[in-house]
Amino acid sequence: MSAGLTSLIVLLIAAAVGWMAYRHAAHLRTGGRLHSLPTYHGVHAALWVLAPALLVLAAWAPMQSRLIDQAVLATPEGEALPQFEMQRQAILDEARQIAHREIEAGFNPESTTIAPRITEAEGRYGSIGAIGAILVALGSAGIILLRRRDREFRARTAVERWMNGLLLVASLIAIFTTLGIVLSLLFESLRFFKLVPLTDFLFGLSWSPQTAIRADQAGSSGAFGSIPLFWGTVFIGAIIAMIVAIPLGLMSAIYLTQYAAPKVRSVVKPLLEILAGVPTVVYGYFAALTLAPAVRDLGIALGVSSASSESALAAGLVMGVMIIPFVSSMADDSIAAVPQAMRDGSLALGATRSETIRKVLLPAALPGVVGGVLLAVSRAIGETMIVVMAAGLSANLSANPFASVTTVTVQIVQLLTGDQEFDSAKTLAAFALGLVLFLITLALNLVALTVVRRYREAYE
Amino acid sequence: MSSIAADFPATRWTDQAMQSRLRRRYRSESLFKFLGFAAVGISLSFLVFLLGTMIWKGIGGLTLDFLRNSDSTDAATAGVWGALKGSFLAILVTMALAFPVGVLSAI
Numbered sequence: 001m002s003a004g005l006t007s008l009i010v011l012l013i014a015a016a017v018g019w020m021a022y023r024h025a026a027h028l029r030t031g032g033r034l035h036s037l038p039t040y041h042g043v044h045a046a047l048w049v050l051a052p053a054l055l056v057l058a059a060w061a062p063m064q065s066r067l068i069d070q071a072v073l074a075t076p077e078g079e080a081l082p083q084f085e086m087q088r089q090a091i092l093d094e095a096r097q098i099a100h101r102e103i104e105a106g107f108n109p110e111s112t113t114i115a116p117r118i119t120e121a122e123g124r125y126g127s128i129g130a131i132g133a134i135l136v137a138l139g140s141a142g143i144i145l146l147r148r149r150d151r152e153f154r155a156r157t158a159v160e161r162w163m164n165g166l167l168l169v170a171s172l173i174a175i176f177t178t179l180g181i182v183l184s185l186l187f188e189s190l191r192f193f194k195l196v197p198l199t200d201f202l203f204g205l206s207w208s209p210q211t212a213i214r215a216d217q218a219g220s221s222g223a224f225g226s227i228p229l230f231w232g233t234v235f236i237g238a239i240i241a242m243i244v245a246i247p248l249g250l251m252s253a254i255y256l257t258q259y260a261a262p263k264v265r266s267v268v269k270p271l272l273e274i275l276a277g278v279p280t281v282v283y284g285y286f287a288a289l290t291l292a293p294a295v296r297d298l299g300i301a302l303g304v305s306s307a308s309s310e311s312a313l314a315a316g317l318v319m320g321v322m323i324i325p326f327v328s329s330m331a332d333d334s335i336a337a338v339p340q341a342m343r344d345g346s347l348a349l350g351a352t353r354s355e356t357i358r359k360v361l362l363p364a365a366l367p368g369v370v371g372g373v374l375l376a377v378s379r380a381i382g383e384t385m386i387v388v389m390a391a392g393l394s395a396n397l398s399a400n401p402f403a404s405v406t407t408v409t410v411q412i413v414q415l416l417t418g419d420q421e422f423d424s425a426k427t428l429a430a431f432a433l434g435l436v437l438f439l440i441t442l443a444l445n446l447v448a449l450t451v452v453r454r455y456r457e458a459y460e
Numbered sequence: 461m462s463s464i465a466a467d468f469p470a471t472r473w474t475d476q477a478m479q480s481r482l483r484r485r486y487r488s489e490s491l492f493k494f495l496g497f498a499a500v501g502i503s504l505s506f507l508v509f510l511l512g513t514m515i516w517k518g519i520g521g522l523t524l525d526f527l528r529n530s531d532s533t534d535a536a537t538a539g540v541w542g543a544l545k546g547s548f549l550a551i552l553v554t555m556a557l558a559f560p561v562g563v564l565s566a567i
Contacts, residue, residue, distance in 0.1 A: 171565030248499045255496025268500060275507055286510055321506045328503075352485055354492035 003057060006130040010053040010137045017141045018046030021149070028151050036156035044155040045144045047162050053137035060129035071121040077113050092118075185438060188431035195425040196224045201432060203227065207395035209415060209426045224429055226436065228395035232312070232405035233437075236391060237380035240316025240401060241323055246373060248320075249327025254357055256328075257335050269332075276325040284389030287318035292390055299402035310392035313401040319386050326376040327369075334368020334452075335361055367451050374448035378441040384409040408437050 022042030028034060069092060072078045081088050094111035097103045099118040105111075149155070193201070204225015252272060256265050292314040299311065338361050346356040362369070392404025393414060415430040472478065 167564050167567055170561050173561050174565055248503050251496045251499030252503055255493070255500050259493055259496055260500075268504070271507065272500075272503055275503065278510065282510070282514065286513065290513055321503070324503050324506075352489040354489045355485070357492070 003061070003126075003130070006057060006133050007054070009130075009134055010050065010057075013134070013137045013141055014046040014049040014053075017049045017144055018042040020145060021045035024149065025155075028149070032151055034151050035154050040155040040159050041149060041153070044158050044162075047159070048144050049137050049140050052140050053133045056136045057129065057133045060132065064125045064129055067125050068118065068121040071125070072114060072117045075117050077110075077117055081110060081114070182438070185431055185435045188428055189435045192425060192428035192432040195428065196432075200224060201226055201429075202436075205397060207411070209411070209429050224425065226408075226433060228397045229406060229408045229411055229433065230436075231397055232391070232395065233381045233407040233409070235399070235401075235405055236312050236316045236387060236407055237319060237383065238377045240312060241320035241380045242373065242377065244317055244320025245323040245327050245376060249324045249376075250331050250369065252324070253328040253331035253335060254361075257332055258353060258357055258361075272328060273325050275321060278322070280322070280383065280385035281389075283318050283322055284385045287314050287386055287390035291318060295402070304400065304402045308392060308402065308404040310390065310404045311402045312391060312405045315387050315390040316401070318390065319380050319383060322383070322386070323376045323380055326379060327372050330372020330375065331365065331369045334365040334372070337368065338364040367454070371448040371452035374444050374451070378444035378448070381407075382409065382437065382441050384413065388413050408433050412437075 019042060021044070022038050025034060025036075025038035025041035029038065072092070072095075073081070073088075081091060091108045091111045091114065094103070094108060095114035095118050098105065098111060098115040099122065201224050204223060205227050206223040206225045207228050208223045256269055260268065288310075292309050292311060295311050295314040295317075296309045299313075342360055342364060343356060346360040347353070351359065387407045387410050391407055391410055393406050393410065394404055395406050395411075396403055398405060412430045412433050415427060415433075
């Protein structure tokens with residue numbers, strides 16, 4: 001019996017019990033005022049039937065596949081299979097596909113003989129699970145129906161508790177997913193730090209992630225110093241991009257909040273936000289194909305001999321453009337939050353508008369602006385696609401904007417794309433890089449939020 | 461307070477010094493306003509340039525066949541339908557997961 005059919009039957013039982021509880025409550029109502037509406041009585045009963053049975057089904061599913069494998073291996077055909085674990089697993093997978101009629105015949109001849117056994121075992125354990133779930137549903141239905149409810153029964157409160165539980169589970173899913181990601185980063189990084197000392201990774205100046213296949217190979221000693229990567233990330237994301245984004249974003253925000261007519265503002269502000277909505281891939285090839293050659297030509301014209309077509313400048317410029325809306329909308333909000341009385345006071349003393357902005361509004365709005373910039377930086381250094389396409393791969397420790405530098409995200413992409421073994425320092429290095437990057441952006445976000453929250457309401 | 465008064469001795473409204481100071485302040489005012497306008501203009505021109513390049517180079521290749529065909533080794537018959545379908549399915553799965561969980565946990 002399939003899981004779908006079982007769920008349907010359980011659902012029907014639950015609906016029937018719910019209907020009966022509803023009728024019962026409606027009947028009780030004739031005797032006086034109920035605590036909860038009959039509907040709540042019905043929903044409450046149905047939930048109590050549904051939840052345990054579905055739990056049984058959900059718990060049985062993973063157990064079932066293990067039991068099926070054991071049963072199949074215990075049959076004479078199963079014992080004849082090769083003992084080598086991977087080969088046996090491959091045959092079993094093929095046999096399962098044949099049993100489900102997904103393929104006609106397997107690559108291994110054994111799988112065809114095994115297939116009927118799998119069908120058998122699946123039928124047996126499948127019906128055990130189904131019957132178990134239905135029995136549980138019937139059992140809870142019996143308990144619910146035996147406990148005749150009186151008029152005082154608080155069905156609505158109980159249903160509310162169920163709903164609260166559901167909401168709690170939904171929020172726990174998000175939390176546990178985050179926790180799972182962090183933990184997997186952490187454990188893989190720990191494995192990496194067993195191979196490469198932490199101090200080498202954090203303070204090493206040379207990055208060349210290779211592991212040797214033979215001991216006497218050229219370049220067999222990989223170097224895992226992450227300083228050049230983090231320098232490249234900071235150089236592109238926090239220096240070049242911010243040189244573009246802070247003046248443009250801040251001045252745009254000032255102009256739009258202080259000078260522009262409301263009509264202009266209502267048109268221009270959404271247009272600026274489009275900049276944040278352009279897919280980063282588009283920015284990436286824009287940087288790589290349109291901007292990078294121009295930047296290289298400019299570098300050569302300026303007499304920089306090492307001008308590369310994968311320059312830090314091109315990637316940083318485009319990233320700065322992408323960040324403009326973040327800076328400008330945060331600055332916009334915090335300038336708008338400065339009390340009107342302060343602006344009026346400054347203007348009344350005879351200050352011009354620009355003097356008011358520079359001497360009164362900006363100091364008052366500074367925490368918000370700084371917070372916005374920090375958030376923008378943390379976004380910029382986590383940005384991947386632009387730098388993968390436009391920044392280089394060579395880990396240079398160089399402050400020359402025309403030279404090619406690489407970033408943490410680019411290196412993670414490089415380390416993890418393609419066929420990789422998952423026990424070498426080269427692959428595990430990606431997790432360590434990811435962990436450090438995650439910690440940096442987390443710290444930046446926390447600092448930004450604290451700055452904004454602590455100083456924001458100083459004037460209200 | 462008194463030091464400020466000492467630093468800035470009272471000047472008449474019609475004084476030469478006062479007039480030139482006022483001119484300077486108004487000049488910086490209009491410069492500041494122009495800078496703000498230029499910032500908006502530069503940002504928007506980036507957007508126009510980006511979209512313009514994209515449309516200019518892309519519009520020729522955007523035909524109905526390009527949308528309908530899947531990828532192919534022959535560039536002339538290649539299309540994005542397969543890739544579009546993949547993106548669309550990914551969006552569906554994301555919505556199916558994120559919508560209930562997000563809404564329920566927000567409540």
